[in-house]
Amino acid sequence: MSDTTEQRPYHHGNLRMELLDAAERSLRTHGVEQLSLRDLARDIGVSHAAPRRHFADRRALLDALAESGFVRLGAKLRTAVDEIDDEDDLPARLHAFASAYVRFATENAALTGLMNSSKHRPGATAVAEAAAAAFGQISDLIEEGQERGELEEGDPEGIGLIVYATVLGITSMVNSGMIEPERLEGLVDTAVTQFLRGARPAQQR
Amino acid sequence: MSDTTEQRPYHHGNLRMELLDAAERSLRTHGVEQLSLRDLARDIGVSHAAPRRHFADRRALLDALAESGFVRLGAKLRTAVDEIDDEDDLPARLHAFASAYVRFATENAALTGLMNSSKHRPGATAVAEAAAAAFGQISDLIEEGQERGELEEGDPEGIGLIVYATVLGITSMVNSGMIEPERLEGLVDTAVTQFLRGARPAQQR
DNA sequence: CGCGAGAGTAGTCATTGACAACATTGTTGT
DNA sequence: ACAACAATGTTGTCAATGACTACTCTCGCG
Known part of the structure; x- marks a missing residue:
């Protein structure tokens, strides 16, 4: 019809x-x-x-929006990481992860803002779960890096948090107009590179 | 009366x-x-x-609030950095800076959120200026570090951006409930340490 | 085949931001 | 002194909105 x-x-x-x-x-x-x-x-x-x-109300609609955003973000991150064929190439995979994140976050600026502000709302468990799933991927990456001795030991989640925070911060600055989008790629690049250097085990320094 | x-x-x-x-x-x-x-x-x-x-309208009130927030934040950062007596102790100063930021940002979570979302609004030049003044301090810190050869060369602002982004991201995660406040200090610690390691000039590695 | 749950509609209410017209007070030039 | 006049407050009004209630339509199930 x-x-x-x-x-x-x-x-x-x-x-x-x-x-x-x-x-x-x-x-x-x-x-x-x-x-x-x-x-x-x-x-x-x-x-x-x-x-x-x-x-039920405006909030519920926004929460649903945020949840769907996290699901899609998670998928993007996953495929970006998986596209690096060499499973052992941590730098490349980390880079792919960060790049995919900033792309999504800048192409969906308002949605990302919503996602980052809703995930704490008590009762929005679905949102929190979706967020955790998206974020959890980086812990896995870190863990692999540690197992192969490319990263110093320590709580994988804690170390991953730092990377995630940096990427989050960069996109936040771009989305709020504090820095120009052209600098994005370069910043992500140095951020990942510096992180890898800084997180290497002591004997490799 | x-x-x-x-x-x-x-x-x-x-x-x-x-x-x-x-x-x-x-x-x-x-x-x-x-x-x-x-x-x-x-x-x-x-x-x-x-x-x-x-x-003039609700926005104007919020902008004024954000501006005042940036002014106060800037002051806090300045005194925190200046409290480190040894002017050459970059790690200590950087740490003081980061610590002061996360303290302010977590003690004034909602205000910080407002600050970070208002600074892009076209026409809010006062806000942007206040923000730049607060942020500019870290560029100075980086520049000093470079002059003393403790940090690799490169655009000081770009390098400072990374630190700022990381700290911004960490507080954003805390304020959105993604990570517990107890982990704050530890995270800031590793973030700064790793940054300093990662940003050291090549010959010192 | 009817009936009940699901999904949509119309009507209402309190709250809000924005605006206009008016009132009061403080200041300033002469 | 004092008459404009600029600031600053006040009341009244309007349209938009989210939330709620009562009603209606439809479809599928027993």
């Missing part, structure tokens, strides 16, 4: 997904502050109260 | 400052989303339109 001129049936049938889509568009073009449930409903062509059937 | 039972004169005399004070309290306890101009006006006991004489 064509949906162009046809009257929409009483039941939309796909509202939840379409709400999320519209929400992400609005997020991208107008920012999170401007995102209004009634606006989305108007865009889609349903009544102002319809979204309530799918999201 | 006592101001306890006395009727407030028609002209408050200090509304702007008191608004900023109340705003910061509200920010701290309820977060930026809940901050409402009318609420502040009620708290202070003026009419709902009074704030408009001092801040």
Whole structure:
């Protein structure tokens, strides 16, 4: 059935997904502050109260958005790392990871901001889990590096945290306009390189 | 004249400052989303339109808050660095800088979030300047380190950016609940140490 | 085949930011 | 002194919004 001129049936049938889509568009073009449930409903062509059937309140919609963001980010990170064929090439894999992150985070600036601010909200366990899954990948990378003696010993998560923090900070600065996007690649490069140098075991220095 | 039972004169005399004070309290306890101009006006006991004489709109109030935050942060950073008597002790100074930053940023979590999200708003030049002043200090530190040959050559600002980014990222993770505050000190410690190792000139490796 | 749950609608309310018109007070030039 | 006048507050109003309630439509299941 064509949906162009046809009257929409009483039941939309796909509202939840379409709400999320519209929400992400609005997020991208107008920012999170401007995102209004009634606006989305108007865009889609349903009544102002319809979204309530799918999201208890504005927060719930934003949380769902953040969760979906983390899932997609996780996937991007995974494929980026896996694309480095040489499984033992830690520098390359770390670099791929960092690059993929900053690309996603700068191409989806507003969404990333939302993701980073929602993941602490109590009750948003789904968001937290999605975030942990995305982040967990770097711990694995670090762990492998340690096993092969390329990185100093110590809590893999703690060490990974540093890398993650740096990348997070860089994108935050780009997204807030503090530094120009052109410098992104270079900064990520030096960040990863310096990290690898700084985290080498003592006997290799 | 006592101001306890006395009727407030028609002209408050200090509304702007008191608004900023109340705003910061509200920010701290309820977060930026809940901050409402009318609420502040009620708290202070003026009419709902009074704030408009001092801040064109909600954004302007938030920007002023962010600016004041950067000014205070800058001062904290400066004194922290200056408290290290040995002017040549780069590690100690860098550490003091990072420590002071994370302390401020975690003790003023919501304010920091606001600061980091406002500094890009076009037209908020005052905010941008305050931010640059606070951040510029680290460039100076790096430059000194380079002059004494303790750090590899290269754009001081670029190198400083990495440190700043890492510290920014760490606090962002703490403030969003991704990592526990107890780990803060340790993380900052390793971050600074690793940075210094990684940024040493080649011949010293 | 009817009926109940799921999904959408219309109506309402309190809150809010923004704005305009008006009131009060402090200041300044003469 | 004192009459403009600029600052600063006040009341009143409006449109938008999120949240809630009561009602309606449809479809699938027993």
